[in-house]
Amino acid sequence: MPNKNGSVYGLTILSPIIEDEKATPSHDLQIRNYLSKLSTREDSPFALAPGTHLARLVVMDDVIYVGMPACEEHLKSKYLIFESNLDGDLDGYLNGLAASIPEHLDAIWQHCVGYPGAGSRRAFVDYMKACQIETTFFFAAVNDKSVTETLRALQTQTAVTDFIARHQGADASTLQRDFIAFLGYLKSLPLPKAGSMGPHRPIETGGRNE
Amino acid sequence: MSKLNETDIQGFVLRGYNLPVARYLFLHFEGAKHARSLIARLLGHVTTGQRWDGAKPQSTMNIAFSQRGLERLELPDATLLTFPVEFQQGMKHRAGILGDDGLNAPERWDEVWRAERVHAWIGVNGLNAEAVEARCAEVLQAMSETGGAILLGSQDAAAEMVNGRPTTSEHFGYTDGFGNPDYLGVERSSQPGQGKLLPDGTWAPLATGELLLGYADEAGELPVAPVPHLLASNGTFMVYRKLHQNLATFRAYLDKQAALYPGGKEKLAAKFIGRWRDGTPLELSPDGPNPSIAQDSLRSTNFTYSADADGARCPIGAHLRRVHPRDSFGFNGRLINRRRITRRGLPYGRFAAEGEPVSDSEERGVIFMALNASLSRQFEFVQQQWIQYGNDARLGNDKDMLIGSHGGRGRFMVQGDATTTNPPFMCGNLPDFVELRGGEYFFLPSITALGMIAMGLVDPR
Numbered sequence: 001m002p003n004k005n006g007s008v009y010g011l012t013i014l015s016p017i018i019e020d021e022k023a024t025p026s027h028d029l030q031i032r033n034y035l036s037k038l039s040t041r042e043d044s045p046f047a048l049a050p051g052t053h054l055a056r057l058v059v060m061d062d063v064i065y066v067g068m069p070a071c072e073e074h075l076k077s078k079y080l081i082f083e084s085n086l087d088g089d090l091d092g093y094l095n096g097l098a099a100s101i102p103e104h105l106d107a108i109w110q111h112c113v114g115y116p117g118a119g120s121r122r123a124f125v126d127y128m129k130a131c132q133i134e135t136t137f138f139f140a141a142v143n144d145k146s147v148t149e150t151l152r153a154l155q156t157q158t159a160v161t162d163f164i165a166r167h168q169g170a171d172a173s174t175l176q177r178d179f180i181a182f183l184g185y186l187k188s189l190p191l192p193k194a195g196s197m198g199p200h201r202p203i204e205t206g207g208r209n210e
Numbered sequence: 211m212s213k214l215n216e217t218d219i220q221g222f223v224l225r226g227y228n229l230p231v232a233r234y235l236f237l238h239f240e241g242a243k244h245a246r247s248l249i250a251r252l253l254g255h256v257t258t259g260q261r262w263d264g265a266k267p268q269s270t271m272n273i274a275f276s277q278r279g280l281e282r283l284e285l286p287d288a289t290l291l292t293f294p295v296e297f298q299q300g301m302k303h304r305a306g307i308l309g310d311d312g313l314n315a316p317e318r319w320d321e322v323w324r325a326e327r328v329h330a331w332i333g334v335n336g337l338n339a340e341a342v343e344a345r346c347a348e349v350l351q352a353m354s355e356t357g358g359a360i361l362l363g364s365q366d367a368a369a370e371m372v373n374g375r376p377t378t379s380e381h382f383g384y385t386d387g388f389g390n391p392d393y394l395g396v397e398r399s400s401q402p403g404q405g406k407l408l409p410d411g412t413w414a415p416l417a418t419g420e421l422l423l424g425y426a427d428e429a430g431e432l433p434v435a436p437v438p439h440l441l442a443s444n445g446t447f448m449v450y451r452k453l454h455q456n457l458a459t460f461r462a463y464l465d466k467q468a469a470l471y472p473g474g475k476e477k478l479a480a481k482f483i484g485r486w487r488d489g490t491p492l493e494l495s496p497d498g499p500n501p502s503i504a505q506d507s508l509r510s511t512n513f514t515y516s517a518d519a520d521g522a523r524c525p526i527g528a529h530l531r532r533v534h535p536r537d538s539f540g541f542n543g544r545l546i547n548r549r550r551i552t553r554r555g556l557p558y559g560r561f562a563a564e565g566e567p568v569s570d571s572e573e574r575g576v577i578f579m580a581l582n583a584s585l586s587r588q589f590e591f592v593q594q595q596w597i598q599y600g601n602d603a604r605l606g607n608d609k610d611m612l613i614g615s616h617g618g619r620g621r622f623m624v625q626g627d628a629t630t631t632n633p634p635f636m637c638g639n640l641p642d643f644v645e646l647r648g649g650e651y652f653f654l655p656s657i658t659a660l661g662m663i664a665m666g667l668v669d670p671r
Contacts, residue, residue, distance in 0.1 A: 021573055072388065078408055084405045154606070157606070161623065162638065164636040164638075165621060165636045165638025165639065168635065169469070169470040197606065197607075199598075199607045201306070201309075
């Protein structure tokens, strides 16, 4: 199935944006405005809702004519593109979004043609699936592990390396005693919030500097 | 393109002079007219890339400008606005992207860099202090006679001398200066391992456009450059960073960790960098230094990491492997060919022998200068992604152990194997061994472009 790679699902949704000359600012700009203010860290809606590895929302106005020898072409509409690498099956994921972040979904997709609202769960899932296109090929750097497994693994890695750094050279009985205590402590730790494990940077370019 | 016009390119770009003493002068222009006459006066004395053929000069002199300097020289707005954004902004404003925070933050820089008043850099290298002094006196005389610039400050730097001969050591005790790449058309005594890796395992020079503006780069494109073409061509961009070295902290940290590391102190020191302190690559000689390798130009840079994917010989986070990953990321090393920089520079401050009492507060470090066609694609990328972050090397948020901004919270994993003298080892609570004390981005123009600037001939139309 081209939308899946191992246990990861690559979702692509194209939702046509409402074209309304009377709307000021236009619907596409209202989406851009809302997206520009969303967090890319643990407060991101897609970190609050379950199951997202990476998600990206893009407003696509049109295809740009780049000059000869290209031919000039145009889209029929402006589109909101939603791409997501997610865990598990699509229905469960979409239901999870609608249950966790309905106000964000409505704030974004209310500017799209035919959007029924996240409150009507069945209609929401049907709408999203109607807008879905086949992903065909995607890259998800997630080792075929779920979001929860990945967060737990990162937490364990950090905690274990800290433990090792603190205990190198310790005698065997101290090491055993402390390690048993450490294991209990590690198990008691709550799962880290999605989006919280990356480096803290003063810039929000999403990574690469170009 | 077979051969570059070496007489039109500043010598500093094409070769490390191997002159052991240097002074870098930081100039401030008062007004365009006098500043131009100063450049005109210096023009004939700028050292070019022309070969010396045995007659090595006593001293050399090169010149570069900051964006503010070019503004003060009154280059046309239509030219100034075409310089790459990162150059226009200057290094201080790129602190967020470069990770220059904590002890490296601009608020803590030397006054001369904090104020962003440096308009030009003049680099003087010499065989000895007297030669440098004499050349600087000529420059200062030209400055005063033309009224073209005032001297804001200067920086002395010099190689460590042992038995009357200069070394390539830096203050932490490592042999430095192995890694500069080869470029098409640049004549130098090249050695395998210094260019780009080819699928058959041999090495070839990088495209000229990775170093010089006006030539095709590794993507077959011309690097982003200001207009007119003649102003940019045969020029390059230079990063200047004064990197203070906390020698007492480094020595104490190494001693403390070495007491716990079964491989011994020198091996741990080698694991930090990827070379034994004499320069022998860990990859080629994992159990001890080997001068016959370190001093053999056919071997000292001729290695790859594909047979050491787990880092048992050279740790994946070792400084050398981070900043020049060779084939570490697969694809025969092709992912790194557009991220190479050419390093220049010398240490500054007094060298202290092992065991001699030292203090972090002593003025001591390295003047790091890097040349590249694109500051953002080359230097800034390496700094941001490979030094201040670890994802490309699959090291998560870990930073470069040697020059990362750690704030006491950094860590460095020494991978190992099942043998007793090469076990895995974790270095935690990394302090900042190196602190940035200031710097700037400069444009190092060609000789032709210097003449255009001096005569007010820069015309973007």
